[in-house]
Amino acid sequence: MTVRRRSQLNHLKYLTSTAQSCFDASFKNTRLTEASQFYSSLVQQCLHTRSLLDVGIVQTHMIKFGYIHLHIGNKLIDASLKCGSISYARKLFDELPNRHIVMWNSMISSYISHKKSKEGIGLYERMVLDGVYPDEYTFSCVFKAFSNLGLINEGRRAHGLSVVLGLEVSNVFVGSALVDMYAKFGRMKDARLVSNRVVDKDVVLFTALIVGYSQQGDNGEALEVFGSMINQGIKANAYTFASILITCGNLEDLTNGKLVHGLVIKSGYEPAVASQTSLLTMYARCGLIDDSLRIFKRFPNPNHVTWTSLIVGLVRNGREELALKKFRKMICKSIVPNSFTLSSALQACSNLAMIDEGRQIHAMVTKFGLDRDVYAGAALVNLYGKCGSTEMARSVFDALIDIDVVSMNSMIYSYAQNGFGHEALELFNSMKELGLEPNEVTILSVLLACNNSGLVHEGCQIFATITNNQTIELTRDHYACMVDLLGRSGRLEEAEALVKQVRNPDVVLWRTLLSACKLHGEVEMAERAVNKVLELAPGDEGSHILLTNVYASTGNWSQVIGIKSTMRDLKFKKNPAMSWVDVDREVHTFMAGDLSHRRSREINETLEKLIEKVKLLGYVPDTRFVLQDLDEELKKRSLYYHSEKLAISFALLVSSNKNTIIRIFKNLRVCGDCHSWIKFVTKVSSREIIARDAKRFHHFKDGLCSCGDYW
DNA sequence: CTAGGGTTAG
Incomplete structure (x- = not known):
């Protein structure tokens, strides 16, 4: 059959070049419907050969002999899309006088599934302006474009139109697309409202809701939704299982994780790649990395996502060297890493401060054209910062086009670690102009920078501003940093007052104060701090050593010997340098x-x-x-x-x-x-x-x- | 002839 079609097309090509007049004469005597049928069958052949060239040949003929009209034109557009050329389809689409709703939908959905959301929305808007009513097919794909581009107001407007046209909740495709859009915008309340109204709920709708809650950090609610779905008798599929396993991993909830694992097996979805990948991630998140390794071994052909999941899990569990080994193995197997993979491998290098390995991975980042990717970029900034190459970190940072708050934090933190306090402050101050809102990590990094450079005044000023504004929640880490800053600069009373301000001061805070006491030979406060530490962590090794240091630095050897014998009794061993x-x-x-x-x-x-x-x-x-x-x-x-x-x-x-x-x-x-x-x-x-x-x-x-x- | 949800990251 295919062979015959192929030869018909070849015949057409032959006619094109050699016997056009003959062809013309014979065609003019044929009735229109027969011509249509003839062309229809040619378009069918184009679908089989998937060759845009063939589409072009057919189209040329149709225009030449005046047979292009609605039905055939639509078929041609469809053929062009299936041959993979949206731009060609668009050309035909624009030339066609009467466009069928199906063709609008085909064009719009093709744009959106090919990551051309802007064009998709453009066409959607023109459709509305032209007076063509979008239908359930249009709405089920167009909302994704709004969430891809972060156009929340435009998305809401389209939602409004779907309500007016009565399609919002009567069609579950439209409903689940809406739930997904609101979830991606982080507006779970709106997502929930829509999903409650949808008449015939199905597994896709629930999965969209579960993923939404999970990705917005409300994992408990995601579990609730999963439970209520099961109670309503709707069966989970591989997509649902993949998502709910990630939820269990986020919660580090091994009990529910194993329960779901059982359900996956019972439902027969265990072999599904997504279920397997999510199982691997779930066990890694729950700290059972050996189980993850076992699951990984069962994959006959792990893809790049599977490899990445494993590498991420290993890094999370402190197995950086194995992570890098797996990464190298993946490269050997010619699996192409993406920015997820590379940033995880870079994280492994950063944790081990392996500059040479890191540089090689940087070369790969460049090779795969990901130099300007925010994730790879932030990971590189982090790497060079952790390896002490602030200049390299900065040059990677400067090459980024879109600087987000995370890459900014990485750069400020690099400066902080390496003692470039003024540079860190300069970047911090530039954030407002760039329209970036500092978060907890930003504040911690910049305070650390002040701390490491002795910029006491600047650090106190930033801390005071944040305390007054109350827009950022200060953690114990922030306080510990300030206690260190004040304490080391000799402002011990202020430091102690700050510790007392914290609701539940932990061991770290008191120990920080203690080491400041050691630095300034402040024996009385040191003893107070030690008592607090021992209240919170009886038998804390570090504080005993610090107190020994305080006494030793003031030449109080009898006290030193006293503590040392206590430590011997408690069988302490100093962490060796x-x-x-x-x-x-x-x-x-x-x-x-x-x-x-x-x-x-x-x-x-x-x-x-x-x-x-x-x-x-x-x-x-x-x-x-x-x-x-x-x-x-x-x-x-x-x-x-x-x-x-x-x-x-x-x-x-x-x-x-x-x-x-x-x-x-x-x-x-x-x-x-x-x-x-x-x-x-x-x-x-x-x-x-x-x-x-x-x-x-x-x-x-x-x-x-x-x-x-x-x- | 056109449609919705998932698994990897700082």
Whole structure:
């Protein structure tokens, strides 16, 4: 059959070029209906060959011989759409004198399903102006265009017209499209009102409602809707299950999650890809990542969404290295990553501060043309910020076309971590002009920036404004940041007053105050804070250590010994300080006085030489940072073997290229003596060193540090 | 001849 059609078309092409006059003569003698039939069958063939060229040939003939009219014209438009050319269909559509409602609908829905919402709405509006009444088919697709473009008022107006025409609730297709639109606008009340009025509710309508509640964060209500749907005897399908499993995941509700899992199996939807993907996500969200891995293994051909879901789940569960391994495997299998995938992989790199791996993924972002994507962009800004490359973060940020509040927050946070307080403030102040509304994260980031740069006045001002406006809900994190800011700058009374302002001050707040007390040798307040900490968290290890530090810094050794024996009784073990450095994708870890590295002897030689050199430039070991009651010489020796000094010596030993920046990481805060030592090292070695400690970055260059010695 | 809902992200 198809072969015959093919040859008929070829015959037509032949006629076109060679025997037009003959064809013309024979056609003119035929009746119109027969001509119509002939053309109809040719259009049918176009549908089979899916070739726009064929449509063109048929159309040329029809125009030439004057046979183009309503019925055939519609068929041609339909054929063009099926051949994948909306623009060609539109040309025909515009040329046609009388357009059938079906053709308006076909054109509009084609535009919208091909992500051309603007054109779809344009045609919808022209249709209304031309006096053609939209029908249930028109409404069931046009609302999506309004939600795609965020045109809430226009969408409401169209909703109004559907009410006038009596189509709003009499047709469930229109009803569910409306529910979906209002849900996407976040107006769940309107969505609910429409859905309540729809006469014959079906599973699609309920699913739209469930997804709406779930995506607006009202997961409890989503579960309610699911329950009432089941009670009404409407059966869930794969779409519904996929959505409700995500709801259970959002709630981290394993009980209901497993219950739904059972229902999925009973209903026979378990093999559906969406159900599987949602199951994987649900278990990952509930912390059962091994179950997710097991589900993943069952996929014969995981698609990019499945891979991404797995990667996201792994990162969420702190399995970044496995996440990156899976990501590489996915790339090997030639699955094309999208911006979801890449931003998740980048997040894994950020968490591990793996700059090299991150750079490679950045290259992929560029390769796939996603440099200006807001999600990939924010993830890149985050990566470079977390790896201490503020300049790179900024250049990615500047390349973004649409800056949203999240990418803005990432950039401000990058500045904050790296001690660029003024730059962070400048960006924060520019938000108003850009029409961006700061949120909780913005405020926290900018306060952190002030904190890390000692901008006490500015931080207090922002905090006061936010407190007065009450538009942003301040969390304990915000207060902790302010307590740190005030406390470290010596305004301890104000800091303590702020802690007391918080409704239920937690351990973190009191501990922050405690460390400020340590910094300023404020023994009495420190004891008060410790008592509070122990009230809230009996036997808290950190606060014991901090109190030891307070006593040690004021030379109160008998108290130090007292606490230490208490800690021994409670079987405390101090979290050991650790530094590491990434050389050629291999992580080298060092503890204080660590001799376990295979090149330990050379490392120590390098270190000894460095210490001699920096001493000549004026480095004096600062033994105040040794919290043991040793004699001065021993204190000095113990300083020399701090983990960060070992890591830097190793890095200098193995990398001779002066232009390579040395990056080291430490799990605790960098010690004061090491901080000053590293500044000298940058001078004697002419190297740049970036150190990330538990709290922030320190960029050491030419004998100075970006933190301005305030951290 | 034309129609509605789902699974991955900071």
